[in-house]
Amino acid sequence: MDFGFVLLVEILYAVASLALISAGLAVVFGMMKVINLAHGEFMMLGGYAAITSANMGVNIFIAMLIIAPIVVGLIGLIVERLVIRHLYGRLVDTMLATWGLSLFFIGCATMIFGNTTTGISTPIPGFAVGDYQINGYNFFIIIVSVVLILAMLAVLKTTRLGLIARGTMQNPDMASALGYSPDRIYMATFFVGSALSGFAGAILAPLVGLVPTSGGAFIAKAFITVIAGGPALISGLLSSSALFGFVGQVFSFAASPVIGDVAMLIAAVILLRLLPKGVTGRFFKGKL
């Protein structure tokens, strides 16, 4: 019984962390069609922003929830103005440019922070469930992800801003004809996407140590989740993270974390063979 509860928490945690890792990419790649290979590095920068400000005496929650997304969002803004805005609609070119960016960020982080592991302790203590101890931070990640998804849904669905952004992504010429500047909207959307990546990196930083190359560990999972999710932003993100998180964690428990990752990748291959356009290419059509 206790073990069942632990298993449930671990599965929810896996789903939540997948959704968290992929949210920023879902906006940048899913909505804007920019293949952002520097997504992992945005997360890494978020982690460093949180750890650095926490070490400077800022409250850890403020550092993670506010400072990190703002810092990385601003970095994203600069990147968008200097590089990305020249490349909208050129899928392969964005790939090359963002790959270069990722190398650039790794180099910068190495120069500033050194090629060593840094980290902070998790701010929430563990607690007992029957005979088991659970990492209290897992709950925090679950709650943060739920709030994040609800917030994204609310902004995209109920606010005028969300409507304009979605409209511009679908048809920039029409948005332009209606008096909105696609250039501005793309810029703002990229800002939000980068801020989400930085946010995810900061939230996960206390759980895993950070090195400048940490981003590489997230990028594959993020792309798999977003691509398997398909065209619908939120429901795609949710359905694919739920599927992969569940499969990965069940196999991790049954065998080992390695087998868990293998099972997750196999699930992705099978899924994309059956549903080449992702989960929401077939189900939840027309939903957000």
Added chain:
Amino acid sequence: MKLNRRKFLATTAAVAAAVAVPSISLAGDTIKLGSVLDTSGGFDAYGKPMNMALQLAVEKINADGGLLGKQVEVIGYDTQSDMALYTQYAQQLVRQDKVDVVHGGILSASREAIRQTMRKSKTLYFYNVLYEGGVCDRNIFINGVTPAQQVEALVPYAMGKSGKKVYILAADYNYGQITAEWIKKYVAENGGETVGLDFFPLDVSDFGSTIAKIQSVGPDLVIAPLVGAAHLSFFRQWAASGMKDKIALASTTMGVGNEHKVLSAAETDGIMVAYNYSQDIDSPANNAFKANWEAAFGDSNSIHEIAVSNYQGVLTWAEGVRAAGSLDRDAIIAALETGISIDGPGGKVTVDPKTHHAVLDVHLMEMENQGMRVVKTLSQRQPIDTQAVCDLAANPNDNTQYEIKF
């Protein structure tokens, strides 16, 4: 000026001779010590302090009047954590720089990349790192701790403090696999039982499911030969789940690259380890070593296990040269094989003639306040794992890395 072929050859030859002559005369004045270490890139946390220790050792030798009346000169290359560069620089050291000895290599892969080059060119080679054991080659001397030396001391101590049921979490490559075998062996010998064994590739950083699994098995002790930055998060997550006070934890790798200074005291306090060196050893040799380090580099915080191994390796070699009274490789090997000892920061280090490994002190330690408090010192432990498979006195031409069978 019109340049014909004859004139061109004459001038270039003269220039070449002018350049070459002073370097030839210089070569006679110093003893050349080659060094290949990763002082940049992913392994620089290991390599940088190792290089600092090497500089210190050479300075000490030179301050004491050098060797055979000559000063020692270091010719060092940064291999940038790139295995391909090891082969390249090893060739350069033996062919172009014609060094008298080479110290270096960090990962086992880097050692195997250059060991044969050294052997073929008859250049004496020292590998000064804690490793998985089993290398049997008359041209190499190794003075890091091997798994049996550590595990033999660590397992009975850790089991004595906790209980008989042991769960092992190991890195999934030769070091972790071999070490896990040794742990299993010593757990059984001490009347215990290995209730679980999991291997993790070096990039696994999420240990949530593993921690739950360990709890469902319910061991008394977890031993973790985990390696690298990603695996460090195990110790973090273990503490974050509140497991640290419930199940005892020991490791054969934690702290080798000063990992315990990256984690917080609350996360590491009480972890049991066994090494040749701790900054907290209170001996005249270590205090002098730390004072020298501080004088040269500011603070002594960066000293770690394998930096000290490198330091002790250079001093052992110097002792061999002094005893041999020559730079001839075979004379130095013969002198080292008499069982030479030096008194290093980690204690006495003696060359084991049979295996060319080191007989050394192993200190049982507990992490405390981001330091390693020495609980007990086991003096002069033999490298029993390598001794079981390697006998260079009987087979001087042996040139293999044995996998130790159980």
